[in-house]
Amino acid sequence: MSILIYVESQNGKVAKSAKELASYARAYADKTGQDVVAVGAGLDDADELFKYGVNKVLKVNNESLKQFNAFAHAQMIADAAKTSEAKIVLISSSNDAVYLGPVLADLLEAGYVSHVISLPEEKDVFVVKRKVFSNKGIAYTEILTDKKLLRIAKNSFGLIENAVEGTIESFEPDVDLSVYEVYKVVNVEKATGKISLSDADIVVSAGRGMKGPENWGMIEELADVLGAATACSKPVADLGWRPHQEHVGQTGKQVAPNLYIAVGISGAIQHLAGVNGSKNMLVINNDPEAPFFKAADYGVVGDAFEVVPKLIEKLKAFKQQ
Amino acid sequence: MKILFLMSSVPDTTSKINFTDNDTKFDESGIQYVINPHDEFGLTKAVQIKEKNGAEITVLNVGTAKTESVIRKVLAIGADKAVRIDVDPTDSYFTAVQIADYIKKHNDFDLIIAGKESLDYNGGMVHGLVARMTGLKFINAVIGLELKADNTVEVAREIDGGKEVIQTSLPLIIGGQKGLVKEEELRIPNMRGIMMARKKPLEVIAPVEASIRTKIEKFEKPAPKGSIKLVDKDNLDELIDLLHNEAKVI
Ligand SMILES: Cc1cc2nc3c(=O)[nH]c(=O)nc-3n(C[C@H](O)[C@H](O)[C@H](O)COP(=O)(O)OP(=O)(O)OC[C@H]3O[C@@H](n4cnc5c(N)ncnc54)[C@H](O)[C@@H]3O)c2cc1C
Ligand SMILES: Nc1ncnc2c1ncn2[C@@H]1O[C@H](COP(=O)(O)O)[C@@H](O)[C@H]1O
Numbered sequence: 001m002s003i004l005i006y007v008e009s010q011n012g013k014v015a016k017s018a019k020e021l022a023s024y025a026r027a028y029a030d031k032t033g034q035d036v037v038a039v040g041a042g043l044d045d046a047d048e049l050f051k052y053g054v055n056k057v058l059k060v061n062n063e064s065l066k067q068f069n070a071f072a073h074a075q076m077i078a079d080a081a082k083t084s085e086a087k088i089v090l091i092s093s094s095n096d097a098v099y100l101g102p103v104l105a106d107l108l109e110a111g112y113v114s115h116v117i118s119l120p121e122e123k124d125v126f127v128v129k130r131k132v133f134s135n136k137g138i139a140y141t142e143i144l145t146d147k148k149l150l151r152i153a154k155n156s157f158g159l160i161e162n163a164v165e166g167t168i169e170s171f172e173p174d175v176d177l178s179v180y181e182v183y184k185v186v187n188v189e190k191a192t193g194k195i196s197l198s199d200a201d202i203v204v205s206a207g208r209g210m211k212g213p214e215n216w217g218m219i220e221e222l223a224d225v226l227g228a229a230t231a232c233s234k235p236v237a238d239l240g241w242r243p244h245q246e247h248v249g250q251t252g253k254q255v256a257p258n259l260y261i262a263v264g265i266s267g268a269i270q271h272l273a274g275v276n277g278s279k280n281m282l283v284i285n286n287d288p289e290a291p292f293f294k295a296a297d298y299g300v301v302g303d304a305f306e307v308v309p310k311l312i313e314k315l316k317a318f319k320q321q
Numbered sequence: 322m323k324i325l326f327l328m329s330s331v332p333d334t335t336s337k338i339n340f341t342d343n344d345t346k347f348d349e350s351g352i353q354y355v356i357n358p359h360d361e362f363g364l365t366k367a368v369q370i371k372e373k374n375g376a377e378i379t380v381l382n383v384g385t386a387k388t389e390s391v392i393r394k395v396l397a398i399g400a401d402k403a404v405r406i407d408v409d410p411t412d413s414y415f416t417a418v419q420i421a422d423y424i425k426k427h428n429d430f431d432l433i434i435a436g437k438e439s440l441d442y443n444g445g446m447v448h449g450l451v452a453r454m455t456g457l458k459f460i461n462a463v464i465g466l467e468l469k470a471d472n473t474v475e476v477a478r479e480i481d482g483g484k485e486v487i488q489t490s491l492p493l494i495i496g497g498q499k500g501l502v503k504e505e506e507l508r509i510p511n512m513r514g515i516m517m518a519r520k521k522p523l524e525v526i527a528p529v530e531a532s533i534r535t536k537i538e539k540f541e542k543p544a545p546k547g548s549i550k551l552v553d554k555d556n557l558d559e560l561i562d563l564l565h566n567e568a569k570v571i
Contacts, residue, residue: 068480070459070461094481095461095462095478095479095480095481096480096481098437098445098461098462099449099460099461099462099478101445101446101449102417102445102446102447102448102449102450102452102453103449103452103453103459105414105446105449105450106449106450106453106454107453110534111414111534111535112413112414112444112446112534112535113535114443114444114445114446115443127538129541131443131543132441132442132443132540133332133338133347133440133441133442133443134334134440134443135543136338136542136543137338137340137347137540137541137542137543138540138541138542138543139442139537139539139540140537140538140539140540140541141535141536141537141538142535142536142537142538143534143535144533144534144535144536145534151445182458182489183458183460183487183488183489184487184488184489185485185486185487185488186475186486186487186488187485187486188480188483188484188485188486189483189484189485190480190482190483191482191483194482196481196482197482198481198482199481201570202570202571226571238504238505244499244500245479245482245483247499250334250358250440251334251358251359251440251498251499252499258568258570259564259568259570259571269334269335270334270335273334276543279568279570280564280568280570282560282564283549293549293551294546294549295546296546296549297546297547297549297550297568298549298550298551298552298560298563298564298568299549299550299551299552300551300552300553300554300557300560301551301554302554303554306554307554307557310554310557311557311560314557314558314561315561315571318561318565318571
């Protein structure tokens with residue numbers, strides 16, 4: 001028996017999320033005496049996965065499959081699960097994985113659980129913890145089916161290096177490629193060069209406290225210094241100060257970086273619901289009563305227009321050390 | 322054109338979440354239910370299509386009688402009729418079977434509009450499962466939809482770091498979200514709509530037999546945050562030290 005992970009790639013390289021899946025799978029495999037198998041298309045650096053405990057990579061070289069299609073990729077994963085006799089399949093919480101999740105669950109006839117934040121509990125029934133009510137609750141969820149599909153919440157397990165000797169096998173999955181005609185991709189727009197919000201280790205986010213779009217220079221500079229992605233609160237996106245893709249919160253993107261910095265954001269419950277999976281939160285706000293101070297780990301009470309430029313200078317000096 | 326709108330009714334986003342019965346049940350006391358925020362964008366899109374091209378909109382909800390006030394709101398915003406499948410939707414697979422069964426029996430919807438995720442149990446799967454069970458085409462995280470001549474449709478979906486435009490054809494199921502229509506276009510019920518909604522048909526049907534695939538054993542609240550460390554604005558070196566040595570994030 002084995003645990004199968006679906007490996008996504010960026011420009012042919014194994015995505016960070018896949019390394020987290022591998023870390024999770026390895027930890028559970030060690031407890032249950034199983035192998036970890038990975039499947040993915042492209043993957044120029046498939047051997048990276050060995051570092052995180054993958055025993056075998058099923059590498060798909062089919063040119064069509066290098067482009068994402070939810071139905072084709074779900075078939076590819078289902079076929080890999082069959083080949084590797086996997087009962088447990090793991091996917092990430094990327095937009096692509098979220099899209100193919102239910103399709104794959106149906107193909108596998110698996111019980112499917114999203115936003116998983118823990119390894120399965122060690123008892124006779126299969127139970128995992130997952131986030132519900134937009135991070136305001138945790139549900140211990142039992143999966144009743146023989147096959148199980150888990151969508152792991154971003155940054156909930158972390159990357160754990162645990163190198164094993166692995167092998168790479170080329171794999172030709174049984175996929176009906178006609179779906180690429182049914183869903184014809186006619187245009188892709190992707191921000192290049194910038195750190196993507198969903199992958200970023202640090203996110204610098206700002207709200208209405210910034211007064212206007214012309215003041216975002218310092219937010220971008222702070223992000224630059226930290227190698228962070230930028231985000232914003234909902235009203236900021238609604239006002240057109242920032243692009244909609246940056247809107248985080250319950251109705252925007254869910255982010256869970258190692259550090260979330262909130263500048264001039266009050267910390268409304270709907271905002272927190274999308275960011276409180278972050279490992280650490282730093283809030284900069286001139287109102288000591290702002291609700292965000294109740295949710296954050298670190299805080300500075302002060303005017304952003306004074307604190308942020310100073311912080312940038314200090315960070316630059318720190319980085320040079 | 323016939324549109325089916327799949328409506329999930331969820332606690333208002335400001336709700337305090339508590340659990341009862343030894344933490345095995347969600348505490349519904351004092352909870353206000355609303356249309357799932359992700360679904361709202363799709364509902365407005367449906368109404369816009371109806372106004373532009375003509376369409377009949379049916380709203381379908383799997384839920385107990387307590388969702389009826391929310392269903393009425395959907396009728397007030399512009400749906401023409403409503404169907405409620407009378408059962409508590411505790412498992413996504415079970416819920417999807419109910420919806421798929423209804424769609425197969427009617428088999429005449431051109432466009433089925435759902436949201437990408439319910440903001441209660443955050444499954445993000447009912448609509449995708451329905452697509453598989455009915456054999457209908459499916460696109461998720463939809464941020465744009467344009468109907469073209471001869472049943473083709475151009476759909477933009479959000480991808481990590483951008484968007485992708487897909488050309489396909491009806492019939493189709495979409496999982497909508499913010500972006501599908503603009504925030505300021507979102508419809509809210511007006512007086513006339515509310516009056517008209519009272520006369521619109523709301524059919525209640527019995528669920529079909531189905532198994533469940535997952536079961537919640539118990540709930541728990543996330544561990545409370547430790548208290549915040551406040552740093553003086555004139556002592557940012559201390560902040561950098563904390564981020565570097567304590568949090569280890571820079
Ligand atoms: C259904 C629904 C869904 C929602 N979904 C989301 C969501 O997904 N994401 C989201 O963000 N919101 C969401 N909201 C909106 C949310 O309720 C808040 O209105 C919003 O988050 C407030 O944004 P803000 O903090 O930027 O602005 P404000 O609430 O106006 O806060 C501005 C903050 O900046 C501070 N400030 C002002 N000047 C300065 C200065 N010079 N220096 C430092 N600080 C300063 C103020 O003290 C204040 O705390 C939703 C609301 C609803 C009803
Ligand atoms: N009980 C329900 N009745 C009707 N539609 C639902 C129901 N539950 C979920 N849906 C639809 O499926 C989408 C995804 O839901 P979920 O899988 O619960 O996150 C929602 O946005 C709704 O459009």
